[in-house]
Structure formats: structure tokens, C-alpha cells
Amino acid sequence: MLKEWSKLQEPIAEELEIRLKKARLRLSALQTEVKEKKLPVLVLVEGWGTAGKGSLLGRIIQNIDPRFFKVVSMSAPTEEERRKPFLYRYFAQIPEAGKFCFLDSGWMDEITREPMPPALYESRIESVKRFERQLTDNGYLVMKFFLHISAKEQKKRIESLQKQKDTCWRVSKNDLWQNAHYESCLDSFDAYLKATNMPSAPWYIVDAKKQKWTELQVIETLTQGIEIALNNNAFSVPLLQNVFPLVRMPLLSEIPLNQVLEEAEYKKDLKQLQKRLGELHNRLYRKKVPVIIAYEGWDAAGKGGNIKRIAGALDARGYEVHPIASPEPHEKARHYLWRFWTRLPKTGHIAIFDRTWYGRVMVERIEGFCSENDWMRAYNEINEFEKELSDWGAVILKFWVQIDKDTQLERFREREDTPEKRWKITEEDWRNREKWDLYEEAVCEMLQKTSTTYAPWHILESVDKRYARIKALKIVIAELEKALE
């Protein structure tokens, strides 16, 4: 792309001023619409060192109310960030609906800065394409700019910055390296732009030789993009086929629930297994393997007690339980996976989710909290999400805690009849229960479509809670042993 690209003819000074004034006003006016129509706008500014990314952003944001944007300068990942999946720190920064986020260098810079093995590069490109597509599919406007200058121009700028004491710090080692290897950097930038130039999130190459002309190109393109996106509020996108290797799952109705575990055996097993899990946790910690344990299941199926038996075996400094309720307003204003991305464990840590991102294809589907297009897309989006985690090296354990409808009724009644348990049962539980069949259909579809080989579902038959707890412990232990081999 970069290589085929030609500069547009720069307008004469007078015309440039007129257009610039108009474009700035237009951007300023559009921010209200962006806010009202709840459009989230992510602007990525990449480009050559000394191309003027920072000063460009400084000028653009002057047209926007500070409450409606943030500028994020991404530098090399910190030690902490290196212990999260590659996309974590970018996903964490996505804007909320109605706001702008300007990224001063992002994932492109990280991917193209240092050479990496081809297979890793391919996988990064795939991740980026999925990430950007998930954003645009979910209503984000993603605008990507690459500020382009020639080798000669870059050299001139570097020399001029180096001459002065108070600007020479602005020339980085990377700038010098780039200029000395301009042609090979050009190749690698070109390859990256080409590989990630998607119709829904295309690249715009900007002639960055002159400051005002740069600003004009960017603001005009940005406002144009915003106008188009505002036009298309709430449109549906084609569903992608969910192409991940799947493990066959039974229908819920096919699962026998007659397993029983005697108290004595339970106690013995529990003690032994918890001890073993504790040992494994230490080894995980040292080997820096991240673990994600996800619990879903019927109300009153026994998720809480089950989680307690897992957590009870773990060192408190190395795990966290995330109870997931309905999203807060600031969470609802972002991509639905954002609140899970930001809750991921560091390497060596365990995150246990009491209810999960699967809410999208269960409660959100059934209650109409998202559109049909949204939840139908989500199977693939979730498989992609878990693929990121798996590629990062995470062990992913997903439990569906299963009981039958009668058992639920029994437990609901028991809760109502036991004063200290009464807080556990609400009107909503009864309402959900009425939708049992709808949930059963949704759960079956979910199990079929998201039980991937790298993140399969495990069924915990929980009519006898003791049985379910021991089964969970055994599965966790087996999977961790596999990962630690």
C-alpha cells in the first residue's frame, strides 16, 4: 500500500486555510452527534518517527470537548502488561460509546518494531484483524492513520531536532534506527498496512511533510468517517461461520444426573484433591501459567459452593474470584467483552469467574438486552476471545453446573424456608425459572458452538453437590497437570 500510494496535490495556502477552518468546525460540530448517537470512535495514529504524531493529536483535540476524548500514548509494554495477553492493554483502552480515544501508536508499532518469528507475526496479524473486526462489528468506528514522510525529510527533522539542546531528547534511538534502515522499515510497514487493511477499518496514509496539510488530511478523513458511521447506526453485519475445532457436547436433556457421593468419601477426596491443587498452584505460579476458570449454571445449581472448594485450595495471593452481575453503565458503554478483558489474571495467577462472558448468549439473548445479530455473532467472538487467551498460554476451564428443574424448585423452596438463606432467592430467580425452556435451548446452542478443543466445556452434574465439587477439582487438577507437563 505505502509503495503504491501517491501524494494528493496539496491545496494552495489560501484554500488550505479555508478548508482547515471548515474541517475543524465540522469536527467540533460532530462531537455532539457522536455523543448523542453513542458512537465510540477509536483513532489510531501510527507513522514514522518524527512524522509528528504527537503534535498532530495536539491540534486535533483542540476541536473536541475534553470530556469527550482521551489521548493514550502507548510506549513499550510494561513488565505488568507483558504478563497479560498481547491485546490486553489495547482492549483496555477502547473508548466508551459517545467518546473518542486517540491512540498515539498502538498495536502496529508494537508488531512492526522488532523482528519476530513469521508464525508469531502471522498470529499477531490474525489477532489484530479479529480485534478490529470485533470492534467495528460491535458498532465502533475505527480510523487508522499512518503518517508518512520520506527518508530525506526524516533525516532533516532528526538533524534539526538534534541541533538544539531542548529538542534533542525527542530523537529516539528508534528514530535513528528507522532512518538508517528506511527501506527495510518501509517494507515492513507496507506489509503490515496491506495485511490489516480491512474494508470496515481501512488504513489512511497521510502525507505528513507539512503540519497544516497533515492536519487537514486527517480531520477531513476523520469527519468523513464519522459521518458515514453515524448514518449507519445499529446496522446488522453478516454472520461469520464459527470455524474453530469443536468438541461434541451432549444435549442437557441427555445428561444423567443420578451420581451420588457419600459424605465420608467426599471428605477424604476433598482433602486429598485440595492438597494436590495447592501444590499445583505453586508450580503454576513459578512457571507463570495463567489460569481462567469460568462457571456457568442454573440458579441454585451450586456454583458458589463449588467455587469455594476450588478457591479454598489456593494461595490467596495468587487468585481472584470475579462475581459477574449485570454490567455497570461504564461497562455497558463498551464492547461486551471489555469487562472481561480488563479482569484477566496476570501470568501465574488464577481468575475464577462466577458467571461470565457467556451472559451474551444466555441472559442477554433471552431478555433482549442485545440484538439477535449481536448474540448470534457472539459465539464466534467468544471463541476468538478464548483463542487469544489460549494462544497466550492460558489454561481455560469452563464449567456448566447442571441440575434438573425439580432440584432447582426444591432448592428455591429451601432457601425461602431458611431465614439465613433467604437473601439468596429473589423474584428474578423465579422469573428466570419460568423461562427454563428458553434457557435450555440457549445453553445447548452455547455448549455446541463454544466447546472448542482449546477451551472445552465440562459438565458438572450437581444434583449431588458433593459429586460436582469433587468432579470439578479432579478436572482442574488434570488440566493443570497437563499444562505443567
Place this chain on the structure above:
Amino acid sequence: MLKEWSKLQEPIAEELEIRLKKARLRLSALQTEVKEKKLPVLVLVEGWGTAGKGSLLGRIIQNIDPRFFKVVSMSAPTEEERRKPFLYRYFAQIPEAGKFCFLDSGWMDEITREPMPPALYESRIESVKRFERQLTDNGYLVMKFFLHISAKEQKKRIESLQKQKDTCWRVSKNDLWQNAHYESCLDSFDAYLKATNMPSAPWYIVDAKKQKWTELQVIETLTQGIEIALNNNAFSVPLLQNVFPLVRMPLLSEIPLNQVLEEAEYKKDLKQLQKRLGELHNRLYRKKVPVIIAYEGWDAAGKGGNIKRIAGALDARGYEVHPIASPEPHEKARHYLWRFWTRLPKTGHIAIFDRTWYGRVMVERIEGFCSENDWMRAYNEINEFEKELSDWGAVILKFWVQIDKDTQLERFREREDTPEKRWKITEEDWRNREKWDLYEEAVCEMLQKTSTTYAPWHILESVDKRYARIKALKIVIAELEKALE
């Protein structure tokens, strides 16, 4: 993709029948909406030999009124088709608005069937991606199915077909070859599917082991796709940057128009140049170089006379002049480039267009015959179109015939005052003249954005028509000589 793909669990026979009945009815019901909302639907069916593409199509179309669809079976290109650009025969088959076109194998089959040099393969993939994106950007629904069977299943089918006299003809050499080289075919199919799996036109891999289950998967996916597309009627798409190498063009106002050519010199030059062009035409014909000459210009600028002087030099069997008026209803119902794709010359032939595809960014823009999003996208689409022609080996000559506003007025008046020329001037010409400034702006933008190195614009200063004619001849000759070197 194919390699990661897992079969969905097939429903039990009873459920399958119920869903199939429902899906067929839904498809049948949707055809009315497709027609009313003028959605063009292109369904591409690819897959392994003996996977059942033909019989699948036979069953699908039973749900659609014959007036609303056509089935096209693509086999290897004919001798005639080989003399057109690769995409020609596919572009020619795109459905009109409100109708279905089912392609039994298409460009995938052509690209993956025979090994080709990597550079050619890359260029084919690029062409396909552009083609499909142009269709979806312009409101087409493009559904792509790949019918998948295992090597074992394919072998079984081949053997069973071969056993019977009246079916053994259905086993092609290619089927046998595929089965003998199943793994390497799988690799090449997988690579193709991955490379062309775009969010706006994704692939759907279909488990084609059982006939009814195959049908169900396809109809359910198809109806889902149609429903989503109907939801999104007339949405705008992000504008892609026009990344083609451009030649700088002057503003119309900067072009001097004071050139004059004396009658005597003109006659001498004309004779000489026409003779030379005639010679070149013969060599072109023998070397099978296709030539496309495109004329645009102001009303009364002298396009007709100019074309006459070119055509006058050519052998009538080797060229065609296409006068382009407003599109016919069947043309308007398709992608705006369709009527030009279908008018392309064969190799060795010359096509002269009196007005062209540039109507999109001139008259259609100014008169509002297409949306802003449409004409703004068109610069890139047109450059892509001409790139296809250039890659095919065509010489592309684009002339803008330039006069000033006063000269036009003079000629309009002369036409009105001369009985035998009066037919040449209409009310519309006067109306267009009132929009001179709008046209001038549009023409300048067009010249800037579509003058690529492989298909640059040439200005013919035509206040003196003789000068313009000689200049055109000289340019045509020079470019043809270059191509014949």
C-alpha cells in the same frame, strides 16, 4: 479455515425435517422481499468434486419463482472468454437488483484448479477480493458456500458412480485427480478460503455428507444472510483510500487553450498519422493486445469528430465504438460498471467509449443519481477496474476533451442556427451548461484521483478541433508503439 472447521452436530431425522420445511418456506417467503427491496443476491457454490453442488442447487431453486433466479454452471473458460479479462465472465453474470444468481462453481474453482505462479495467484486473490468487495459495497449480498466431504466419502461416491453405466460419465478426471491428491487439494482450498474470507462476504463451509442436511445448512445460512442484508438496505460503507500510483494533473483552469493548427498542416498530419495507426492496428491484432480508448469532455467539445478520426484509421473488423447514454433499466439494476465490463473488447481489438464509466463521478454525482457515498467510493472502484484491465494487458487511453465556456456557447448557438446540426443540441445541454462550475469541480477531482500511471488522463485542447484530433492520434500512436515494443 477448512482445517480448523468442525462439523456441527446433525439434528435427528425428525427435527431435520421440521427445520427443513421451515427453512424452505422462509426462503420462499423471502424472495418477495428480495424483489421488493431490490436486493441482488449472488450465491456461490464451490466444493469438492462429487460433493453434490448441482443437486443441492436443484433443490434450493425449487423454493424460488423461476422469474427471480438463474443458475449458471461455470466450466473452464471458452476460447472467447480467455480473450477477456479473468473476471469478465463472472462480472457479466452478476444478478440484477431483486434477483438471485446461483453460480455452480466460480472463480474459486478457476483459481484453485491448476497450479499457477505465486505472483499470479496473489494477483488473482487481490482481484477476487476487490470484485467481491465492490459487489457488497454496492449493495449486493454475496453468499459463498463450500461443500465439504472427506477423502473417504469422495472415494465412495466416485466408486458408486462409476459402477453404473448411466452415472459413470458424472465422474470427471478432475474428481479422480482430487481424490488421489486429496491432502494437497485440501491445502490449496484451505489457503484460498482463508485468503478470501472477508467479513462482508464470508465463506460458509458445509458438511455435505448427507443431502438433506447439506440442504438445511445452506438454506438456513442463506435465509439468515438475506434477512441481515434486507435489514441494512442502503447503508453507507467506509471510504477506502485510493492507493494507486497517480500522475499529477493540472486544474482545468490552468490549461491553455490557444493552440491552433492550420488546415493544410492538419490534412497532411492526419493522413500520415492515420496511415501509421492503421499499421499499428494490424500489429495489435496479431499480437492480441486489447485497447480501450475512453472519451469524456464538455458537451460540444468535439468528442464525436475526434473519435471519427481515430476510428477512420482502423480496420472495421477490429474495433467498436460504444456510445454511452443513460443506462437502460436492466443496466441500472446492476453494479454501475457492469455495462462496461460487458462491453470490453477481446484481445487484439479496440473498444472506443464515447462517454464512459466516469459518468458515476460526473453526471451521477451532480444530478444525485447515486448517493454521495456511492460516487466518493467510485474513484477507487474505477481505479481498481482499470487496474484489472491493465493487468490483463490492455492499453488504456483516456481523453478529456477540453474547451472553455464561451466556445461551448458559440457552438451551441451554431448548432441551433444550422438546421442539419439542430438535432445535436437539446434542452438538457443548456441545463448542463448552467451547472458548468459544479461539473468543473467534479472533473478536476476526477482527473486528480483517477489519473493513474497505468491509465493516465490525456487532455485534448479542443478549441481548435483540428489540433485536438491530431494530438489524440499522436497520443494513441505513441502509446500503442510503447505497448508493441
